[in-house]
Every structure is written in C-alpha cells, then in structure tokens.
Amino acid sequence: MTEKFDIHTLKNGMVLLGEPMEAVQSVAFDFMIPAGAACLPDGCCGAGSVIADWVFRGAGDRDSRQLSNALDGLGLVRGRSLSSSHLAVGAALEAGNLAPALDLHADIILRPHLKQDQFELARQLAVDEVLSLDDDPRQKVMLKLRERFYPSPLGRSTVGEIAELKALTPEMSRSIVKDGFNISQTIFSVAGKYNFDAICRQMEKLFKTGRREGIEPVTLGRKGGKYTHIDNDGAQVHIGLMTETVKPTDEDYYNARVAISVLSGGMSARLFTEVREKRGLCYAIGARYHGLKEAAGVICYAGTTPDKAQETLDCIIGEFNRLGDGISDEEIARAKVGLKSALILQSESSSSRAGAIGSDYYMLGRVRSLDEIKDRIEQTTVDSVLSFLRSNKFRDFTVVTIGPKQVLVQ
Amino acid sequence: MEFKSEKLQNGLVVIGEVNESAKSAAVGFFVKTGARDETKRINGVSHFLEHMLFKGTEKLSALEVNEAFDRTGAQFNAFTSEENTVYYAAVLPEYLLEVTQLWAELMRPALRDDDFTIEKNVIKEEIAMYKDSPSFDAMERCRTLHFDGHPCGNSVLGSEESIDGLTAGQMRDYFTSRYAPNNMVLACAGNFDWDRFRCLAAESCGSWQSRTVSRALEDCGGSRKKERIEKANLVREHVCLMSAGVSAQDPRRFAAALLGTIIGDDVGSRFFWELVDKALAETATIKLDAMDGTGAFCSYIQCSSENVAKVLDTVGGIFDGLARDGITKEELRAAKNKVLSALVIKNELPMGRLVDLGFNWIYLEQHRTIEQDVSEIKAVTVDQVHSLLEQFSLSDFTQMRLGPAGDS
Numbered sequence: 001m002t003e004k005f006d007i008h009t010l011k012n013g014m015v016l017l018g019e020p021m022e023a024v025q026s027v028a029f030d031f032m033i034p035a036g037a038a039c040l041p042d043g044c045c046g047a048g049s050v051i052a053d054w055v056f057r058g059a060g061d062r063d064s065r066q067l068s069n070a071l072d073g074l075g076l077v078r079g080r081s082l083s084s085s086h087l088a089v090g091a092a093l094e095a096g097n098l099a100p101a102l103d104l105h106a107d108i109i110l111r112p113h114l115k116q117d118q119f120e121l122a123r124q125l126a127v128d129e130v131l132s133l134d135d136d137p138r139q140k141v142m143l144k145l146r147e148r149f150y151p152s153p154l155g156r157s158t159v160g161e162i163a164e165l166k167a168l169t170p171e172m173s174r175s176i177v178k179d180g181f182n183i184s185q186t187i188f189s190v191a192g193k194y195n196f197d198a199i200c201r202q203m204e205k206l207f208k209t210g211r212r213e214g215i216e217p218v219t220l221g222r223k224g225g226k227y228t229h230i231d232n233d234g235a236q237v238h239i240g241l242m243t244e245t246v247k248p249t250d251e252d253y254y255n256a257r258v259a260i261s262v263l264s265g266g267m268s269a270r271l272f273t274e275v276r277e278k279r280g281l282c283y284a285i286g287a288r289y290h291g292l293k294e295a296a297g298v299i300c301y302a303g304t305t306p307d308k309a310q311e312t313l314d315c316i317i318g319e320f321n322r323l324g325d326g327i328s329d330e331e332i333a334r335a336k337v338g339l340k341s342a343l344i345l346q347s348e349s350s351s352s353r354a355g356a357i358g359s360d361y362y363m364l365g366r367v368r369s370l371d372e373i374k375d376r377i378e379q380t381t382v383d384s385v386l387s388f389l390r391s392n393k394f395r396d397f398t399v400v401t402i403g404p405k406q407v408l409v410q
Numbered sequence: 411m412e413f414k415s416e417k418l419q420n421g422l423v424v425i426g427e428v429n430e431s432a433k434s435a436a437v438g439f440f441v442k443t444g445a446r447d448e449t450k451r452i453n454g455v456s457h458f459l460e461h462m463l464f465k466g467t468e469k470l471s472a473l474e475v476n477e478a479f480d481r482t483g484a485q486f487n488a489f490t491s492e493e494n495t496v497y498y499a500a501v502l503p504e505y506l507l508e509v510t511q512l513w514a515e516l517m518r519p520a521l522r523d524d525d526f527t528i529e530k531n532v533i534k535e536e537i538a539m540y541k542d543s544p545s546f547d548a549m550e551r552c553r554t555l556h557f558d559g560h561p562c563g564n565s566v567l568g569s570e571e572s573i574d575g576l577t578a579g580q581m582r583d584y585f586t587s588r589y590a591p592n593n594m595v596l597a598c599a600g601n602f603d604w605d606r607f608r609c610l611a612a613e614s615c616g617s618w619q620s621r622t623v624s625r626a627l628e629d630c631g632g633s634r635k636k637e638r639i640e641k642a643n644l645v646r647e648h649v650c651l652m653s654a655g656v657s658a659q660d661p662r663r664f665a666a667a668l669l670g671t672i673i674g675d676d677v678g679s680r681f682f683w684e685l686v687d688k689a690l691a692e693t694a695t696i697k698l699d700a701m702d703g704t705g706a707f708c709s710y711i712q713c714s715s716e717n718v719a720k721v722l723d724t725v726g727g728i729f730d731g732l733a734r735d736g737i738t739k740e741e742l743r744a745a746k747n748k749v750l751s752a753l754v755i756k757n758e759l760p761m762g763r764l765v766d767l768g769f770n771w772i773y774l775e776q777h778r779t780i781e782q783d784v785s786e787i788k789a790v791t792v793d794q795v796h797s798l799l800e801q802f803s804l805s806d807f808t809q810m811r812l813g814p815a816g817d818s
Contacts, residue, residue: 023432025758026751026754026758038532062791065683068677068678073743073747075748076751120689128646128692134645134646135544135648137542138543167809187767236536236539265480267486268473268477277476278528281529282535282721283533284535303538303542308535338483339483341501341502341505344434344501347433348433348759350758
C-alpha cells in the first residue's frame with residue numbers, strides 16, 4: 001500500500017492535512033478548533049454545546065435559515081463533535097462541492113452572528129440535552145465516569161451542567177468564541193477526492209487572520225471519587241469502570257492496545273467470553289482504549305439487572321487483574337489481526353480518515369501511515385505485552401453505577 | 411462494479427457486486443424471517459435464534475466460533491427486525507472465503523439445550539437494557555399499538571414472559587420452517603473473486619433442503635389509537651407517531667423517503683425549524699419504514715412535559731400545512747441533495763453496499779445499481795410528493811407517549 005499525505009501550514013499557523021483516496025467520489029473535512037470542554041473557563045461547563053449550535057445560527061451575510069439552506073444545498077452530511085480538547089465541525093460530501101462548503105465554514109468559524117435571541121434558544125437546547133441524559137443512563141454513566149476518572153478539568157462534561165448553563169451569558173459565550181476559536185492552533189484535515197493545491201490557496205484567502213499563540217496547558221486538579229452511585233429506578237444497573245493506562249505518545253502504546261484487545265477486542269476476547277458467554281450476566285459488555293493527550297485509560301461498560309450487578313463487576317475486575325498472569329500466542333495473534341483489520345476497514349471511509357489524521361497530528365505532532373501502525377502492532381509479542389502489563393498493573397479502578405442497586409467496589 | 415448472480419438448485423440465491431478498487435469485502439446471509447413471522451406463543455424466537463446461531467454447530471462450540479471469526483479480524487455481527495434476520499461480516503479480501511465458509515456452517519446450527527438455557531439470560535438482559543432506553547421503548551410500543559394485531563406489530567425481542575416460556579424444541583421447529591435455502595440470500599460486495607465465492611456457496615449450501623415457506627402479506631392502515639404510559643424514573647416526554655406509508659416494493663418509496671427528509675431530517679427540515687430550532691423539542695425526526703407489503707411513516711420526538719401539548723399542536727400544524735399547501739421546489743431540491751450525498755457516501759464502503767444489495771434482492775428480487783437509485787431519486791417531482799400526501803394522510807396517526815408520572 002502506498003500512502004501519501006499532504007501537509008501545509010497557512011501564514012497564520014493553521015495546519016492543513018490531507019489524505020488522498022483514489023477509490024472514493026466523496027470528500028470529508030474537519031476543523032479541530034481548540035475549544036474543547038477542558039479549555040473552557042471554570043463555571044462555563046456546557047458552553048461548548050451552546051456555541052457549537054449558536055455558530056450555525058447565522059454567519060457571514062446569511063441568517064440562520066439561509067446558512068442552513070446553503071449547507072443543505074451542497075448535500076452536506078454534517079458532523080460536529082465536542083471532546084475534552086476540541087470543538088470539531090466538518091462534513092462529508094460529494095467532492096465537487098468542497099470549495100463552496102469551505103467558504104461557508106469560514107463564515108461559521110470567523111464570522112458567526114452570535115445574536116442574543118439565538119443564544120437563548122441554543123442554551124435552552126443545551127439544558128434540555130443535559131436533562132435528557134437522565135433518560136439515557138448508558139450515556140450518562142460514561143460521561144460521569146470520565147468526569148471522575150480524569151484529573152479536573154480533563155474529564156469535564158461536554159454536555160454541560162444545568163447550573164452553569166443557566167448562569168452562562170451571551171457575553172461570556174462570545175468571549176469564549178473570541179479566545180477559543182484560535183485559528184493559528186486549529187487543525188484542518190481533509191480526506192477523499194480533492195486537489196490539495198486548490199485547497200491551500202482557498203484556505204489562505206479565507207483565513208487571513210493574524211498568528212496567535214496557543215493557550216497555556218490546563219492545570220490539572222484532582223480526580224473524582226473512586227465510586228459514585230446514582231440512584232435510578234430503571235431495569236438495569238449501568239456500570240462504568242475506568243483504569244489508567246499509557247498515553248498515545250508512550251513507547252508502550254501498542255502493547256497497551258494489544259492488551260486491551262485481548263481483554264475486549266472481539267467476541268472471543270476475555271470479557272465477552274467470561275461475562276456474557278460463560279455466565280450470561282450481560283448483553284452489553286466491552287472495554288476500549290480512551291486516550292487524551294494528557295492522560296489515558298481503559299474504559300469499560302456493562303449493563304445488567306440488579307441482582308447480577310455485583311457478580312458482573314467482580315468478574316470484570318477479575319479479568320483486568322488476571323490479564324497479566326498469562327496470555328496465549330493465539331490470543332495475541334487474534335488481537336493483532338483484529339486491530340490491523342479494523343484499521344484497514346476504517347481507512348475506506350473518507351470521514352474516518354479525515355478524523356484520524358487530524359487526531360494523529362494533535363496527539364503526536366505528525367500523521368502515522370497505516371503501514372507504520374501495522375508494523376508497530378506486528379512488533380508486539382506475548383512477552384512484550386505481558387512485560388508491559390506487569391510493569392503497568394491495572395489498579396485504582398474508578399467506578400460509576402446508575403440504577404436501582406449499588407455495588408461494592410473492592 | 412460488476413454484478414453477478416446465481417440460484418442454486420435448492421433455491422438459495424447467491425449474488426455479488428465486485429469492486430476491485432475496494433480494500434475489503436462484506437458478506438452476509440439475509441434470511442427472510444423476523445418477528446412478523448412468529449405466533450404470540452413463540453414471540454421473540456427469531457431474535458433469540460439469531461443469538462443461537464453464534465453458539466455453533468455439531469462440530470464447533472460457541473468459543474470456537476468466536477475464535478474462528480476473530481482469527482480473520484472480521485467485523486461481524488447480526489441483527490433481527492420485524493421481517494429479516496441478517497448475518498454479516500466486513501473483512502479483508504484474503505479472509506473472505508474463510509468467513510463465508512464459517513457463516514455457511516453456522517446457518518446449520520446445533521441449537522443445543524444448555525446453550526439455549528445460558529443464552530436466555532442474555533436475551534432477558536437485552537430486554538432489560540431496552541427498557542432503559544425510552545426512545546426504543548416508545549417506538550416499539552407505538553408499533554404494536556399502530557399495527558394492532560397485524561403481525562408487523564410483534565415485538566422483535568419478545569417479552570420476558572414469552573422468552574421464559576420458549577422451549578428449545580419450539581426454536582428448532584421454527585428454524586426448520588424458516589431457514590430454508592429458498593428463503594435466504596447470500597450476498598457479497600467489495601473486492602472478491604466471484605467464481606471462488608460462487609463455488610464455495612454451492613459446496614457449502616448446496617445440500618440444504620428447500621421447503622415451502624410463506625408469509626402473510628396484508629397491508630395495514632394503522633389503528634390511530636392514542637396512549638400514554640407513565641414511568642416514574644423518566645424525565646422527558648418520548649412521543650412516537652405512526653401513520654400509513656408505502657411498502658418496500660412500492661415505486662413511490664423514493665418520493666416517500668424524500669418527503670420524510672423534508673419533514674423530519676435532523677437539520678433543515680420542517681420539524682427542525684418549527685420544533686428543534688425553536689427549542690420546543692431536543693429531537694424531532696420522521697422516517698419512512700418501508701416493509702414487505704406495507705409501510706409506515708414513523709416520527710420520534712423528545713421534549714419536556716411542559717412543551718408536549720405545544721409540540722403536538724405544532725406537529726399537527728405541519729401535517730395540515732403539508733396536506734393543504736404541499737412542499738416547495740426548494741425543499742425537494744435540498745432533500746434530494748442530502749439523500750444523494752448520504753447514499754453515495756454509504757455505498758463507498760462494502761458494508762454499506764452489502765445492505766442495499768441484499769435488501770434489494772429480498773424485497774424486489776432484482777439488482778439495482780447505485781446509479782439507478784440516484785436517477786430515481788433525481789427524477790422525483792413535486793407533483794409525485796403531492797400525490798403521495800393526498801394518498802397517505804400523515805394526520806391520521808397512532809400515538810404512543812412515554813413520560814414521567816404525574817403529567818399528562
């Protein structure tokens with residue numbers, strides 16, 4: 001496989017990344033704006049959710065409806081997401097419409113109207129979204145888990161807190177847009193069918209802003225409590241569990257990824273086999289790697305009826321602890337082929353690739369080729385994974401449960 | 411892209427669409443069976459059976475099945491609906507035949523008693539999980555209320571009681587009656603060798619016995635009943651509306667899908683501007699659910715209990731406005747752009763292509779290229795949408811609401 005990446009830095013410092021894909025007619029792009037939940041000033045939890053809506057309610061010389069019609073007219077499949085580090089806006093679309101789509105996004109990022117009446121509506125929707133989490137315990141448990149696992153403010157909720165949303169004013173939000181929408185620190189990524197020279201020329205014209213420094217790295221505070229239970233008279237106890245592991249920049253990153261894949265990569269992995277197949281404790285059970293630039297963990301979810309909750313949690317923690325005791329060659333081989341295969345399958349989607357190269361650049365300062373990732377996965381062995389697990393034992397589990405019954409965390 | 415097809419002597423249809431520029435291939439068995447093919451006594455058996463197929467054959471244990479899949483790095487799973495059960499895998503080309511062979515073996519499962527007993531717990535956990543998902547719960551209850559005795563209203567998961575009462579023997583009988591090769595399609599899309607795929611299918615599936623399989627096909631206009639269920643732990647109001655729509659075989663399905671986008675796409679639609687943009691509801695969507703011989707428009711709205719009366723008034727106003735004044739050319743154009751983009755992007759992945767390939771055969775017994783679908787969508791006129799609005803009254807809906815206690 002021959003892979004080529006495009007990279008260019010605009011005069012203002014914004015980095016443009018590209019990955020051409022021959023087999024597709026689509027193109028996908030992402031603007032990763034450094035205004036994620038952890039970058040917000042204290043007391044503004046949820047402002048990102050309001051702003052991500054507000055900037056689409058009129059920009060440049062278009063009001064809200066005209067802007068929406070213009071985006072729909074291009075057939076954009078819109079995407080926007082909030083993470084700890086970034087507010088990302090982007091889209092996937094037919095390749096021929098890329099240039100006008102970028103024009104519209106320059107308006108959204110540089111010239112949003114941010115009108116007061118529209119602010120109230122965006123905030124109301126953000127408040128409603130927080131309230132509706134109570135009816136979605138599975139999503140809520142994971143949100144609460146990240147909040148408690150990561151040192152503050154890394155795990156701050158991207159959805160928000162009601163009290164802080166209610167106290168938020170249009171002025172505070174405008175100032176967050178002014179400070180947080182730092183174009184010099186924004187990463188733009190594109191994948192699919194495109195002409196990179198044309199994109200660079202267009203982006204240089206669209207984003208003629210001054211160069212700005214990035215904000216200081218956030219000061220890390222305390223982690224939340226080890227066990228939190230939220231009472232809810234639902235049918236299941238929703239269990240979220242997280243424990244520390246190495247960051248994406250760590251030498252042992254691939255050993256960690258393979259180890260987690262042995263634990264929960266496929267249906268023959270440890271958790272699925274022990275918790276669901278042998279004991280019938282759960283329908284939904286799984287763990288995956290969750291990495292930020294500053295910290296990383298293994299994040300696990302299981303949903304089970306109240307009488308089985310304790311046994312489920314004990315069984316899961318038992319499997320985490322047992323992993324370092326021994327892993328077979330077969331298990332490692334399956335974990336490796338699973339990771340490599342997932343990588344290639346995702347590489348067929350322009351949206352996935354645009355997201356992946358942007359995230360690589362943010363995390364590592366460069367884009368990894370698929371071959372590099374495959375080689376690094378291939379280099380792991382039973383010994384390297386076990387030696388990693390023995391020197392990085394899973395301990396200090398952070399647990400959150402939502403449901404009618406509490407559990408005991410050892 | 412090159413389309414290939416073959417029908418084995420026992421009636422199994424084998425189809426493929428070869429795309430040599432793809433990096434992967436996707437394969438699936440599409441079985442024309444689901445909740446609508448069940449009686450009340452065995453409700454949930456199609457879905458339970460889907461789980462049981464992963465439990466292995468006379469030669470393979472459940473763990474061996476999972477290991478065999480995972481050795482290929484396949485992304486594999488299955489899903490059951492009211493009328494289909496689909497087993498699929500996305501895989502690198504070098505593992506395609508191995509995975510196809512494995513699926514073919516699993517289509518003749520052991521259905522062991524002890525596996526059945528353990529898996530019953532998992533099914534009951536899945537039922538409990540969906541009880542904690544009010545959007546799903548509201549939709550399923552609305553479907554039952556709307557179809558009101560018509561088999562399309564059967565629950566896919568079944569109830570705790572129906573699952574408790576189900577026996578392994580009943581499941582085996584159901585399997586024999588529904589998993590006949592003439593009631594199944596084996597499909598593959600992406601980068602693969604058709605001749606080798608076809609030969610493997612013939613060798614692995616050629617000995618399966620065909621038998622007469624039927625399904626009661628009856629259209630259903632819907633009950634138009636209205637019901638609200640209270641649940642003490644809920645915070646929001648979950649509203650589901652269903653009204654009659656076109657079937658999967660109906661040529662008007664393209665116009666109906668576009669109408670759904672115009673009314674209830676998650677951005678830029680009538681629901682969006684009147685409900686979400688104005689912060690009356692945080693979610694408001696409508697989709698066409700085109701089924702075998704019948705169909706329905708299904709809306710799902712989530713809002714506060716205080717807003718629900720206003721929301722329902724607004725929805726009524728939107729439906730009445732459409733019946734009275736119709737849609738605009740601009741709305742249709744924007745809907746076409748959105749639907750076409752999503753269609754093309756989805757079909758760039760072999761897994762996305764497999765789904766359309768398989769279902770086109772299940773419902774229409776024909777191969778349709780992406781270009782054919784694209785030109786059908788482009789050709790839909792405002793008049794066609796208007797005539798659809800005359801024939802299917804969106805205002806005549808069944809309504810199911812789930813919400814907190816103490817509100818109405």
